[in-house]
Amino acid sequence: MKICSQFSSIWSQPIYPKDCSKIMIMVAKKVKAVYLDFKTSFLHSLTITLRRDRFILMAIISVLPVMIPIFVALFSKTLFRENGLEIFVKLCEQVYIHTVAPLLALFLGLIGIREEVDSLTIIYLLTRPVSKFAWVMGRFVAYFLVSAFLMIMGIFFTFTSCVILGSLHFDTIGIALMLQYIGVGLAGLIAYGSISFALGSGMNHPIIAGVILFFGWEKLANYVPGIADFWTVQKYLDSMFPVLATQRYNRAVISVLGSFQKELYFVSTQRAIITIAVVMITFLALSVLCMRYREFTKDRVVGSK
Amino acid sequence: MEYQIEAVELSKWFGEVVALNNVSIQIPSGVIGLLGPNGAGKSTFIKLALGLYKPSKGKILILGEKPRNNPRILSQLGYCPEMDHFVEEISGYEFLYWLARYSGFDAKEAKKRVLSILERFKMTNKMYDPIATYSKGMRQRIKLAQAIMHDPTVIFLDEPMNGLDPSAREELIYLINTLSSQGKTILFSSHVLHEVERVTDTVILIYNGRILAFGKVREIRDLIQNHPRKIVIRTFEPKKVYAQLSIDPNITSVSFDTDEITIHTVDPGITFKLLNDLIVEDKISVLSYRCADEDLQSVFQYLVSTHIPKGL
Numbered sequence: 001m002k003i004c005s006q007f008s009s010i011w012s013q014p015i016y017p018k019d020c021s022k023i024m025i026m027v028a029k030k031v032k033a034v035y036l037d038f039k040t041s042f043l044h045s046l047t048i049t050l051r052r053d054r055f056i057l058m059a060i061i062s063v064l065p066v067m068i069p070i071f072v073a074l075f076s077k078t079l080f081r082e083n084g085l086e087i088f089v090k091l092c093e094q095v096y097i098h099t100v101a102p103l104l105a106l107f108l109g110l111i112g113i114r115e116e117v118d119s120l121t122i123i124y125l126l127t128r129p130v131s132k133f134a135w136v137m138g139r140f141v142a143y144f145l146v147s148a149f150l151m152i153m154g155i156f157f158t159f160t161s162c163v164i165l166g167s168l169h170f171d172t173i174g175i176a177l178m179l180q181y182i183g184v185g186l187a188g189l190i191a192y193g194s195i196s197f198a199l200g201s202g203m204n205h206p207i208i209a210g211v212i213l214f215f216g217w218e219k220l221a222n223y224v225p226g227i228a229d230f231w232t233v234q235k236y237l238d239s240m241f242p243v244l245a246t247q248r249y250n251r252a253v254i255s256v257l258g259s260f261q262k263e264l265y266f267v268s269t270q271r272a273i274i275t276i277a278v279v280m281i282t283f284l285a286l287s288v289l290c291m292r293y294r295e296f297t298k299d300r301v302v303g304s305k
Numbered sequence: 306m307e308y309q310i311e312a313v314e315l316s317k318w319f320g321e322v323v324a325l326n327n328v329s330i331q332i333p334s335g336v337i338g339l340l341g342p343n344g345a346g347k348s349t350f351i352k353l354a355l356g357l358y359k360p361s362k363g364k365i366l367i368l369g370e371k372p373r374n375n376p377r378i379l380s381q382l383g384y385c386p387e388m389d390h391f392v393e394e395i396s397g398y399e400f401l402y403w404l405a406r407y408s409g410f411d412a413k414e415a416k417k418r419v420l421s422i423l424e425r426f427k428m429t430n431k432m433y434d435p436i437a438t439y440s441k442g443m444r445q446r447i448k449l450a451q452a453i454m455h456d457p458t459v460i461f462l463d464e465p466m467n468g469l470d471p472s473a474r475e476e477l478i479y480l481i482n483t484l485s486s487q488g489k490t491i492l493f494s495s496h497v498l499h500e501v502e503r504v505t506d507t508v509i510l511i512y513n514g515r516i517l518a519f520g521k522v523r524e525i526r527d528l529i530q531n532h533p534r535k536i537v538i539r540t541f542e543p544k545k546v547y548a549q550l551s552i553d554p555n556i557t558s559v560s561f562d563t564d565e566i567t568i569h570t571v572d573p574g575i576t577f578k579l580l581n582d583l584i585v586e587d588k589i590s591v592l593s594y595r596c597a598d599e600d601l602q603s604v605f606q607y608l609v610s611t612h613i614p615k616g617l
Contacts, residue, residue, distance in 0.1 A: 033376075033409070040406040051394065120390040124451065127355050127384045128407040129376035292374055297357050 037131045041138025045112065049146050054107045058147070061103060062154035065095045069161045084167035091158050092181040096151060097188050097237055102214035104147035105192035110210050112143060113200035113287075122296050132291040136197065140284060143193055144186075151185045180242040187240060187276045191233040194283035201290040233279065236272040307369075309334050309459055309490040310354055314363035317349050324349040326514040327363070332492070336485045338501030338522075339494040341511035347494040348387060350511065351461045354492070355384050367459060380409065383457035385448045387464040387494075393437035397428060397447045400436060401454060408455040422454040441468035449477070459490045466500050478503055498525070510608070517608055534573040538566045538580065539592040546591070549583050550576070564592075 049055055069087050116122045125135065159178045162168040168177075192214060199206035199213075221228035222235070229235040267275070310332040317325040325346045339347050352358045353365050356373030364371065372378045391400065398419060405415035423432045426446040436444065445468050452460055462481075466474055481491055481504050495501050501508055502522050510517040510525065518525065540546050543566040547559055555572040570576040573596065583589045 036409070036411075037407075040403070044403045044406070048392065048395070115392075119392065120386075120388070121392055123357060123384075123386060123390060124404055125407060126357055127379060127382060128404065129380040129409060130407050131376070132374070293359075295358050297352055 034131045034134045037134035038138045038141075041130070041135045042142050043138075045139045045142035046146065049108060049112060049142060052112075054111060055146065058104055058107050059150055062096075062100055062150040063157060065091045065100075065154060066157040066161050068095075069158065084162050088159060088162040088168055088177075089181075092155060092185070093238075093241060096155055096158075096181070096185050098234060100151065100154065101147075101185055101188035101237075102192045102210075102218070104150060104189060105143075105196040106207070106210050106214065108147050109140075109143045109193040110196035110200040110206055113139065113197055114206055117200070117296055120297065126296065133288050136201075136284060136288045136291055140193065140197060143197075144189060147189050147193070148186055151189060152182055155182050155185060177242055180240075184237055184240045187273070188233065188237050191237070191276045191279045194280040194287070195233070197287040198283040198290070201287045202294065233276075236267060236275045239267045239272040240269050307334075308332060309368060310492065311366045311369075312350075312353075312363065313365075315350075315353060315360055315365050316362040317346075317353055317358055318361050323514050325353065328514075328516050329363075330509065330516055330519060332490075332509075334488065334490040335507065336481060336491045336493060336505040338505045338508040339492055339511060340496070340498060340501050340508045340525075341494075342496050345496075345511045346514040347496075347511055348463055349514075351384070351463050351492065351494060355379075355382060355461060380455070381458040383452035383455065383460040385452040385460075385462045385465050387467065389444050389448070391436045391444070391447075394435055396433045397436055397439065397443075398423065398432040400447065401451055404451045405454060410455070418454050422450045426450050442470055442473045445469055445473070449480070453480075453484065457489070460484065460492070462491060462493045464494055464496070466495060466497070474500075498522075512608070534570055534576075534596050536568050536570060536573070536576060536580075536594055536596055538568070538594040539564055540566065541590050541592070545589055546583060549587060549589070550579060553579050 068091060069084070072087060116125070155178060159168065159174070163170050163174065168174050195213070196206075196210055199209050203209050218232045218234045221232045308331040310330075312328050312330050315325060315328040316323070328350070339350065341347050349358065353360055354367055354372060356371070356375065356379065359373055366372075367378050368381060370378050372382065401419040401422065402415055405418050406412070408415075410418060420429075423429050426449065428443065428446055428450070431439070431443065436447065439447065445465065449462075449465060452462070465477060469477060481493065484491060493501065493504055506522050507520070508522055508525060509519045538546060541564060543561055543564065546566055547561070550556055550559070550568060553570070553576060555570045555575050556568050557571060558569045560567045568576070580591070580594055584591050
């Protein structure tokens with residue numbers, strides 16, 4: 001009896017159960033090979049990243065904002081008590097999501113992949129039977145876990161310092177607020193990280209490009225809301241913030257100004273999440289393609305540029 | 306006969322510079338020397354064979370298949386690059402371990418292979434030291450170890466003798482001979498003829514991106530024997546030296562400087578004998594004499610000018 005009849009129209013030869021099982025075995029072997037490559041790439045990247053000086057630097061940078069509420073509390077206790085929630089929100093948005101997330105992507109994502117290209121250790125990898133997709137994904141997951149750990153620690157300790165010293169509370173609302181910012185932070189790490197991977201594997205001077213993109217274009221484009229800012233990651237991250245910027249502290253203006261702003265300048269949280277997912281898929285796919293088709297060795301024949 | 310490496314009209318250019326020009330060659334199994342001066346295209350050929358470069362024109366097949374992004378072929382290739390490319394902070398053991406994992410071995414098998422290869426290369430006592438602390442010879446050994454630890458069928462060694470001390474060179478020659486006896490194909494690049502001669506009697510001569518010859522070393526040697534030499538003699542009596550040497554019909558041209566005389570000879574053996582006679586028998590004061598163009602570059606230029614048709 002013939003089965004897999006759907007293939008019969010595609011292939012001239014009919015496919016029998018024996019062929020189907022062969023195909024299944026081949027697919028299973030391929031999937032297993034890709035998984036093993038992914039696992040190796042992930043573990044390798046993780047062990048290397050955790051020993052790097054820049055990991056320590058990023059750990060310090062991620063925890064430094066914790067000191068701000070403490071300093072404010074020490075030097076202006078009254079002010080801090082009045083603005084504890086505001087300080088936490090500002091630190092999360094301005095420091096963690098707008099600054100630390102792209103920095104983590106640059107230091108742990110872009111430089112990590114670039115180091116491999118610049119030191120040419122990548123030639124050992126390219127001459128081995130490794131799936132480029134699995135290699136990129138393994139590295140990306142390792143980058144994401146390490147930077148997510150730093151970001152979560154930073155936001156958590158900042159929140160704790162605000163709770164201990166300020167007007168923020170360890171209640172359902174407070175924890176939900178913290179978790180929401182952590183979620184937006186992780187989305188930022190995914191978006192900035194995938195762009196960093198594509199830059200690192202596709203460009204000759206990715207660090208300069210990354211700095212210009214994350215700290216030049218992203219900031220400038222936000223001065224032209226509604227037009228250029230749609231081409232920034234920040235726009236979509238801002239749209240996922242727990243409360244809209246202008247109505248955050250004044251519930252009276254939420255219904256009027258908030259909905260007007262939402263129509264003009266903001267995108268919905270769902271659309272923002274989809275955009276971040278599209279950014280991630282697009283740039284990681286670009287990174288895989290670059291790894292597959294680019295020529296990474298640097299030594300050229302005498303006389304070449 | 307089944308060829309291990311086959312290039313068909315293979316060309317590679319970088320911008321306006323042609324690194325490899327219309328190379329067609331079929332390489333059987335065994336140890337093959339890839340001989341050519343610096344910048345001849347040896348490394349480019351090897352990198353094309355490894356799939357690190359995409360051919361600009363033509364194709365290259367390894368074991369009958371294109372190597373670029375082909376895991377089936379890549380799993381059968383070993384490569385020792387010319388330059389040192391390491392993450393300096395990690396140890397030799399760790400470097401090899403991860404490469405073994407990338408070759409498809411599980412943790413246990415990777416560990417076993419790494420320990421075995423490190424023992425073979427006498428690196429066990431330094432295996433946990435950072436690579437940054439390794440000497441040039443140790444780095445070379447680590448590079449060689451990673452090239453063969455996964456038991457490849459075809460091995461590419463790009464200038465593997467560079468930086469090795471004499472005893473390490475002997476060990477490498479022994480290693481190549483051992484691998485050859487195990488049926489491996491080894492393509493060994495070098496710009497030093499006598500290095501290649503010690504490992505194999507079959508060489509490919511490459512120059513300016515073209516294959517000049519593919520054959521036995523003996524035949525190449527015969528060609529080189531006929532290479533006219535430029536000899537520079539330092540003496541306080543250049544006119545006397547010239548007067549004596551002018552009787553040698555092998556000398557094709559002479560030029561003077563204040564204390565130096567430069568001659569071109571088609572038979573260096575006879576000219577050197579004549580020079581010895583001048584010093585020993587005629588007591589002419591000769592400070593030094595040297596062959597100014599014995600390097601491979603000039604030999605290749607000679608071969609190109611005399612044995613390659615014009616326009617090639």
